[in-house]
Amino acid sequence: MISVRALRTLCLALLLAVFAGASIAQVSDPDRDIYAGWQELADETEKALDEPTEPNEVLSEYRKQIAAFRETFAEGRDKNAVRIRTLESQLEALGPKPEEGEEPKDIADLRQTLNAQLDELRVPQVVAEEAFNRANGLISEIDRVVRERQASQLLARGPSPLNPTHWTEAFREFKTAIVADFQNLREAAQAPQTNDVLHDSWPLLLVLSVVGLLLIVMGAHWSERLGNYLRRLGGSRHGVWSFVVSLARIILPYFGVVLICVGLLLTGLGERGAALISAIPRWSFIYLFFRWLGLQVTAEGTFDKLEFRKPYHRTETRLMVGLLGVMIVAQDAISMFQQAVPLSDATRAIIGFPPILISALVLLRIQRISIIQRQLVAEEDEDPANTSGSSRLLAGLRRVITLMALTAPVLAVFGYFNAAEAIIYPAILTLALISAFAILQRFFGNVYGWLSGKGEAAQDSLFTVLVGFGLSLVALPILALIWGARAVDLVEVWERFVAGFTVGGVQISPVSFLTFVVIFAVGYSLTKLVQGALRTNLLPKTSIDAGGQNAIVSFAGYLGVFLAALIAITGAGFDLSSLAIVAGALSVGIGFGLQTIVSNFVSGIILLIERPISKGDWIEVGGLMGYVRDISVRSTRIETFDRTDVIVPNSDLISGTVTNYTRGNTVGRVIVPVGVAYGTDTRRVEKILQQIANAHPMVLANPAPAVVFQGFGADSLDFEIRAILRDVNWVLSVKSDMNHEIAKRFTEEEIEIPFAQRDVWLRNPEVLNPPKPDPA
Incomplete structure (x- = not known):
């Protein structure tokens, strides 16, 4: 029975048969070879997608090749774009073909020639567009299939590690695999070619081993000596060089391990031995990183809210963080062992359960110590309710990590081993990444505080906030990889981001946006320079009054900003013609909603052109009297005689009655x-x-x-x-x-300045002297 994919492929082939014969024949020979190879690859990929047992590695390889073709087709879509636009403009200049009557022969021949050239140039674009769409569809289908397989594998249920019936067989299988590995290593070490390699390269091996051991043993001492030298440059009290010393203490031993491993690889211990030795630098880096992280997290002043009131909690936290690094190494070693020697699901679950359980217990203990320390700090805090947004965010993150630490062992016990691993180890790496970036943010804040002289206050500066924002952007793709995203998925997202998006027919991409910002910033800066030159150098040497000078400077600013925006839009390649209909529809609503602002804007332009009032004039408007200090396009600032600023809308100055006491002159x-x-x-x-x-x-x-x-x-x-x-x-x-x-x-001169005098007449003065009563 024919599958749906086969039917779709057959229909597409039939629909494109005529097109393929006519159009691909018109492309160049190199392009024809490319499209032939692409058709073969596309057919093989579709067959592979129809096979449910096709490994993900094979599909990923197909995806990689298709992505390379897709980039080629994307470039082909823009091929001859300039020439095509030129031909289209030529045809527009000829005008439409007359519906009645015959067109002059010269114009008809020219029109036919231009159309033929245009069709010939459009063929590669159409072919590339069709191939690009097919490649894009295949990539999307491969991604969907891989994601579905990953989801089904994640939710697959296997044997429980607590089932005693599997323990004996798992122990025997694991022991057999270990013995086989050691046997292979011993055979590789005793092989004659290994002895020959050792005989030829022992001096280099000896040098690498000695230098590596020196870096491991003396790395801490050399780091301290480096710190003592750097502290002479200043900044010791800001903690800058202490951070550098802490990095050196892990970098030097790590390079020592790398040198020793490089020397061991020269011995030729076979494929299994080379894989094991190649993994040792990775394991050592993980352990050293977590050890450094534990020291930095528990250091004084690293985190404001994490103050260890009990010293043994500090030591315990360092040990716990280092133990998390050991568990990550153990999980990676088990995964590598599983790839080298395939184990049964039961054995894999039994040997992988202890690291999961230990990691969960360590996470819970770290969270418990953190809660205890914060409770002690809250008891001493005068305002414990005063918590910042970041503190609430971290509290929420701690609750999520705690939930994951409780869930992962339970899932492993019930047989969902893949889900347990996909929860517990990414949670550990997420905590490590967030802590490391928080430490880096504080370090950059310390550097800024040292260089700027702000000290500890630099931790609350805008610079530190911007650094934190930048580190957050860097952390996003890393977190995506930690939680199972593929690198190709991130590349796909990045390509779509770079390609931009369409708004009203206008293609907006990061490159065009940055181009717009840069050009506008340059234009705005030049406008400010021109305004400054006019205000301080040119206009003061003319006979123009202060109000006229202010009007000229303002007009120069508005014109400069308008030209900067226009040039920036043109330089960024934004075609705003497609937004004309949308702008026309919005203009009515904007007109009603912003009519007051528009009225003030127009009034401001009138004030700057007609200049009925100027900067420095003494005016009276609406019962207010004062000096005009600034005229903008929306309002005018008046300074009253009691030194208060009054903002008057420009429309009031145009439509109302204004008294100008100093218009034109001060008489x-x-x-x-x-x-x-x-x-x-x-x-x-x-x-x-x-x-x-x-x-x-x-x-x-x-x-x-x-x-x-x-x-x-x-x-x-x-x-x-x-x-x-x-x-x-x-x-x-x-x-x-x-x-x-x-x-x-x-x-x-004895001239009297009188004051107001009034005569008071009483209508019935007898009430003032009432008759006395008769004593009889």
Whole structure:
């Protein structure tokens, strides 16, 4: 019976038969060979996918080859793109073919030639597009099959390690495999070729072994001497060099192990021996890393909330973290042994259960110690309720790890050994990774605190937060690999991320986005430089007033930002023409929702162009009086005389009534009212006031000040001094000076300045003296 895949392949072949004969024949010979190889590979892959017993390794190899072809086809889709656009623009220039009548022969021949060239150039693109889609589909299908197999394997149930019936057979099988391995190693060591290799390379082996042993034995001492030398450069109290020394203490012994293993590989101990020796550096690195991690986690000041009140808890935590590293090494050794010598499921479960159980108990003990220490710290804390978001996140992570530590042994006991391993060991590595990155973040904070002089305060700086964010991004793919993701899956995600996404027909990718940001940042910086040059160098040398200079600088800024955005969009390759319909649909809603903002924006443009008010003007609007300090496109900042800033929307300045006391110039008028008693010689008062006005240095002589006899008031004869000042900003000071002078001169001339007097008439005054009662 024909499978669905075979039917689909047959139909696709029939549909593309004509196309393949006509189009592939038009591609070049090298491309034809590539497509022929691709067709063969695609057919083999589809057959392999139909076989349920095909190993995952074979499917992964097919996937790798298909991915290489897919990259080639992706490049082929863009082939001749520039030339195709040129031909399309030429055809657009010719216009549509007339529906009635005949087209001129020259234009018809040109149109036919351009269409033929366009069809010829489009053929490789169409072929590449079809091949790319097929490759993409095959890759997706391979990934689906592999994931389904991994899921079924993860949920597969095997024998329980606590079943005593399997113990004897498992012990015998494991013993036989160990003996066989040792026998192979002994035979390889006693082989004549091994002796020949030792005879030829013993000097190099001796040197590598001696240097390796020195690094292992003396690594800690040399690291301390390196730290003492580095501390002379400063920064010792910030913990920078202590961290470097701690890294050196694991790096030097690790290289020592590597050198010894390289020397042992020269002896030629056979395939099994080479595999074992090659694994030793990996195991030593895991153990040294966990040992370093335990020392760093329990060091003073590494974590603010992890303060060991009991010294033995610190030592116990270090031992527990190191034991976790030993369990990771044990699990890796068992997996390698399983690959070399296939074991039964029962034997695999029995020898793999102790590391799972020990790892779970160690995790629970570490979590218990952590809880005890935090309880002790909370008892001493003045505000135990004051917990940060990161503390709550870590508390949630601890609960999840505890749940995993409890679940993994239970799953192993019930036969779900693969699921237990997939939970407990990734949990350990996740904790290790988070702790290591937290230590790195603190180290970078210490370096920044040392270089900037901020000290411990640098741990709460923006730099440290950004470092933590960057480390978090780095940790994401590592965590994905820890929890079972394949490297090809991450590569696929990265390729899709680099390819970008489409929004309204606009293709946005990280490269185009970064290009936009860089070009806009450069344009914005140049705009600021031009504004600074205009404000400080060019405009002050012109006769333009301060308000005009501010308007020019503002226009230069708006124009620069607009041009920077336009050039950045063009340089990034964004085609915004496809967004025109969406923008038109949104413009109505935006117009209603942002009409006030748009009104203020337009009013700001009008203020900068017409300049009814300028920066530094003394204005009065809406009962507010003060100096204009800044005019932006949305609002204007006015500084009142009591030194407070008032933000006034630009639309109020355009549509409302505004009094500008210094528009164009600072000349203004002052009015000083004064009253004298009835009976005073009015001409004499007028003369005195005229002298006072003319004597003030701020009063202009032309036009001359005037003294006006306003009329007969209720209590006095009312006069006013009306004078034009050269600077109206001094109006209050001038008014005060004139009042002082008036009081002085009127006293000298014995002219009375009356105050209000009123006569009170009582309608019935007899109520004030009531008649006394008759004593009789």
